[in-house]
Amino acid sequence: MKKALDAWAKRAKSEGYRSRASYKLLEIDKKYQLISKSQIIFELGSAPGGWSQVISKNKKNDCKCISIDILDMEEIEGIDFHKLDLYSDEFKKRIENYSNSVDLILSDMSVNLSGIKVVDEEGNKDLNLFCLGISKQMLKPDGALLIKSFNNSNLLYLKKEFEKLFTNVYIEKPLASKTSSAEVYLLGLILK
Numbered sequence: 257m258k259k260a261l262d263a264w265a266k267r268a269k270s271e272g273y274r275s276r277a278s279y280k281l282l283e284i285d286k287k288y289q290l291i292s293k294s295q296i297i298f299e300l301g302s303a304p305g306g307w308s309q310v311i312s313k314n315k316k317n318d319c320k321c322i323s324i325d326i327l328d329m330e331e332i333e334g335i336d337f338h339k340l341d342l343y344s345d346e347f348k349k350r351i352e353n354y355s356n357s358v359d360l361i362l363s364d365m366s367v368n369l370s371g372i373k374v375v376d377e378e379g380n381k382d383l384n385l386f387c388l389g390i391s392k393q394m395l396k397p398d399g400a401l402l403i404k405s406f407n408n409s410n411l412l413y414l415k416k417e418f419e420k421l422f423t424n425v426y427i428e429k430p431l432a433s434k435t436s437s438a439e440v441y442l443l444g445l446i447l448k
């Protein structure tokens with residue numbers, strides 16, 4: 257297993273990706289063509305930039321991508337990065353101009369692990385619900401939301417919340433995502 261994981265990291269290094277996470281987005285995007293169809297993309301939790309690199313390479317020339325993280329991120333061509341906390345008033349203010357205008361919201365966010373299972377699970381659930389909340393406000397009618405989630409007792413509830421908002425809902429587990437990790441990706445397509 258460790259060998260296989262090392263292979264993803266090695267591949268990322270040799271292909272110039274900042275993180276193995278790039279391959280998770282590449283696989284999902286290959287299946288659903290989310291990036292190439294989009295004119296405005298919001299990426300939440302972008303550092304160190306593995307997903308931003310994938311967006312930069314696959315987006316249309318005139319597609320605008322706004323990427324957000326609490327941490328710094330080195331510049332990536334075509335990506336408009338802002339160092340912000342998603343829960344800040346500043347973020348709230350910035351998204352006011354994007355009502356019903358965004359094609360794609362991506363989130364690879366997860367909380368910094370506290371080691372207390374229930375606290376971490378609730379923190380991640382809150383991040384997921386926050387993304388759903390802003391999707392209602394920001395997405396175009398045919399918009400899409402892709403978020404990192406976790407296969408735990410909250411997943412069924414979160415899937416149901418997705419199904420209230422989106423016509424099509426999928427759970428994806430890309431090959432580059434460790435099989436030992438509960439990480440999965442929830443995708444919602446087309447607002448109801």
Ligand SMILES: C[S@@+](CC[C@H](N)C(=O)[O-])C[C@H]1O[C@@H](n2cnc3c(N)ncnc32)[C@H](O)[C@@H]1O
Pocket residue numbers: 274275277278300301302303304305306307308324325326327340341342343364365366367368
């Ligand atoms: C798994 S990393 C993202 C990796 C990235 N997709 C890549 O390919 O390089 C998750 C990121 O979410 C960010 N994050 C977590 N909570 C956040 C918050 N409240 N506001 C902004 N960013 C947050 C973390 O700082 C971290 O960089």
